[in-house]
Amino acid sequence: MAERSQTAPEAGNDMGNDDAIGGNVSKYMVLPTGYCGQPKKGHLIFDACFESGNLGRVDQVSEFEYDLFIRPDTCNPRFRVWFNFTVENVKESQRVIFNIVNFSKTKSLYRDGMAPMVKSTSRPKWQRLPPKNVYYYRCPDHRKNYVMSFAFCFDREDDIYQFAYCYPYTYTRFQHYLDSLQKRNMDYFLREQLGQSVQQRQLDLLTITSPDNLREGAEQKVVFITGRVHPGETPSSFVCQGIIDFLVSQHPVARVLREHLVFKIAPMLNPDGVYLGNYRCSLMGFDLNRHWLDPSPWAHPTLHGVKQLIIQMYNDPKTSLEFYIDIHAHSTMMNGFMYGNIFEDEERFQRQAIFPKLLCQNAEDFSYSSTSFNRDAVKAGTGRRFLGGLLDHTSYCYTLEVSFYSYIIGGTTAAVPYTEEAYMKLGRNVARTFLDYYRLNPLVEKVAIPMPRLRKEKPPPYKYPLLRGLASNYPNGKGDKKSSVNHKDPSNSF
Numbered sequence: 001m002a003e004r005s006q007t008a009p010e011a012g013n014d015m016g017n018d019d020a021i022g023g024n025v026s027k028y029m030v031l032p033t034g035y036c037g038q039p040k041k042g043h044l045i046f047d048a049c050f051e052s053g054n055l056g057r058v059d060q061v062s063e064f065e066y067d068l069f070i071r072p073d074t075c076n077p078r079f080r081v082w083f084n085f086t087v088e089n090v091k092e093s094q095r096v097i098f099n100i101v102n103f104s105k106t107k108s109l110y111r112d113g114m115a116p117m118v119k120s121t122s123r124p125k126w127q128r129l130p131p132k133n134v135y136y137y138r139c140p141d142h143r144k145n146y147v148m149s150f151a152f153c154f155d156r157e158d159d160i161y162q163f164a165y166c167y168p169y170t171y172t173r174f175q176h177y178l179d180s181l182q183k184r185n186m187d188y189f190l191r192e193q194l195g196q197s198v199q200q201r202q203l204d205l206l207t208i209t210s211p212d213n214l215r216e217g218a219e220q221k222v223v224f225i226t227g228r229v230h231p232g233e234t235p236s237s238f239v240c241q242g243i244i245d246f247l248v249s250q251h252p253v254a255r256v257l258r259e260h261l262v263f264k265i266a267p268m269l270n271p272d273g274v275y276l277g278n279y280r281c282s283l284m285g286f287d288l289n290r291h292w293l294d295p296s297p298w299a300h301p302t303l304h305g306v307k308q309l310i311i312q313m314y315n316d317p318k319t320s321l322e323f324y325i326d327i328h329a330h331s332t333m334m335n336g337f338m339y340g341n342i343f344e345d346e347e348r349f350q351r352q353a354i355f356p357k358l359l360c361q362n363a364e365d366f367s368y369s370s371t372s373f374n375r376d377a378v379k380a381g382t383g384r385r386f387l388g389g390l391l392d393h394t395s396y397c398y399t400l401e402v403s404f405y406s407y408i409i410g411g412t413t414a415a416v417p418y419t420e421e422a423y424m425k426l427g428r429n430v431a432r433t434f435l436d437y438y439r440l441n442p443l444v445e446k447v448a449i450p451m452p453r454l455r456k457e458k459p460p461p462y463k464y465p466l467l468r469g470l471a472s473n474y475p476n477g478k479g480d481k482k483s484s485v486n487h488k489d490p491s492n493s494f
Contacts, residue, residue, distance in 0.1 A: 021069055021071050024054060024055055024056060024277070025046050025057065025058060026047060027045055027047050029045045030043060030060045031043055041091045042089070042094055044087050044089060046085055047085060048071070051170045051277075053085060053086075054084050054277035054278075054279075055070070057071075061099070064095060066098050067101045070102055070103070071277070072104075073279055073281040074276055074278060074281065075281070075283070076285035076286075078104060079279045081104060081165065081232055081279040081280075082278065083100060083165050084164040084165065084168055084277060085163060087161045087163070090156075090161065092155060093153065094153070094154045095152070098163075099139075101145065102142070102145060103145065103147075103148065107331075108146065108331060109334075109406075111136050112334070112406075112415065113131045115129040115131050116128070116150055116164065116165065117163065118163050120162070121159045122156060126167050133150050135148070135149045136149075167238065167420050169238060170274065171201060171274045174237065177241065178191055186248055188210055188248070190208075192206075194266065195302060197271045198272055198298075198301065201271035202271065203271065204266065204268065205266050205309070208248060208262075209262040213259075213261075214262075219318050219319075220319045220320065221261050222263075222322060223261055223263050223434065224313075224324045225266070225267075225324075226265075226269050226327070226383065227240040227265075227266070228270055228271075229270050229288050230288075231270045231274040231276070231278045231280070231281075233328050233329035234329065235402045235404060238423030239400070241427060242424030242427020242428045243265070243430055245427075246428040247431055253432055254431070256443045256444055257434055260440060260443075269288060269302050269303065270282055270288055270302065286299060289383060291303055291381055292387070310390075314390065320395075321391055323395070323398075325430070326383045326398070326399050327399075328399055328401050329401065329404050330402065333370060334403045334406055335403055335407040336403070338399065338400055339371070339372060340353070340396070341385065341389075343393075354437065355396060355433065359429065361436075362432055363425075363429035364407070364410070365407035365418075367407075367408075384398060400430065403418065404418075405417060405418065407422075
């Protein structure tokens with residue numbers, strides 16, 4: 001991507017109109033109007049030339065106030081929502097007002113109390129700014145666009161501060177996470193490269209199931225999960241990680257699920273967009289979730305690879321593709337919820353409602369009342385709509401949405417802001433809900449508490465009758481390694 005010159009312009013020097021933003025600011029220092037001499041503390045330096053960074057332009061309005069412009073998605077000026085940038089060379093107790101002035105959306109959770117994220121080098125845990133310091137309004141100075149302004153006080157001169165729309169989850173973090181899983185040598189976890197993006201980043205496919213389910217000739221009941229087709233929807237990755245962490249764990253429920261189902265997970269469908277700091281599009285400016293009908297192997301290679309695999313499984317008489325769930329984040333609604341399809345067959349339509357109803361019972365942040373079923377023409381190219389039309393009446397296709405901001409617990413009106421852990425908890429609850437859906441609960445009692453790692457005994461074969469959705473009563477696989485503890489990162493508050 002193009003970068004700005006690192007020489008500091010005079011304040012008020014117009015860096016071009018809104019349409020001319022072509023790249024991220026790179027160590028861009030803002031000096032006061034007419035200032036001559038050496039830069040000093042308090043002359044802020046803005047930077048977004050790092051992975052998943054996004055800030056296209058900075059205009060100083062006054063000594064304390066700055067207009068900030070989001071860089072549009074690469075090759076597509078329509079989408080301007082995600083921001084992620086750093087500020088350094090601050091002065092202790094320096095107070096500023098930052099105005100994000102060129103959002104492409106008018107509706108926003110900023111109207112409902114959402115606030116940007118912040119962290120610094122000495123306090124590396126992301127935190128939300130106090131909502132009382134955040135304002136969202138229509139601004140006559142910026143073509144009557146909606147502007148999000150927030151006030152902030154820098155308190156440590158040596159810190160570099162980072163601000164973001166939501167918790168970042170980068171491609172590199174994702175690769176390190178998968179590397180750590182691979183090193184555990186779990187015989188029920190398989191990582192494959194299904195293809196590559198335009199910029200040659202990996203499209204990872206994970207298979208989580210008992211090895212017996214992968215033996216030649218075995219019948220498979222498959223749950224297919226995808227995420228991050230829209231790169232700025234970072235909560236998708238946290239939910240996906242929650243699903244994966246639970247499924248590879250020693251939890252008795254996870255062990256039963258691995259015995260009876262095959263989980264295929266493609267957690268990051270748009271690795272280029274994630275890396276580049278786009279909100280919705282790929283490197284070439286495509287909204288991939290509108291190209292499922294006919295994805296190009298050169299323009300949409302990740303989508304093409306996943307679609308080919310799904311069609312291959314669909315044509316395999318030994319494979320039943322039971323579920324397809326595509327995970328997204330929503331910028332205007334609270335809670336987790338689902339979109340499903342509308343069918344002429346009333347019985348199929350009613351059966352499709354079962355899973356979200358069960359998930360609502362398991363997850364306090366999931367709202368069935370916000371769940372809806374549609375066949376809007378504008379959504380025709382989405383994974384949910386395309387696969388819902390392709391697959392037969394035994395398959396269910398959903399979009400799982402989760403709020404960028406918060407959830408409201410039933411019976412209350414207070415919004416509870418999501419944390420990284422809360423997003424992952426939703427993922428764990430999604431995974432657990434398959435136990436209820438397939439009525440596997442009695443089998444959990446047959447799975448003992450995890451044995452000492454050296455013990456090689458297998459529990460007796462299951463004696464329960466075949467239940468709806470079970471492929472067969474497979475014998476128990478080898479004991480898995482103890483799951484790693486997810487330590488919280490303590491830090492001071494701002």
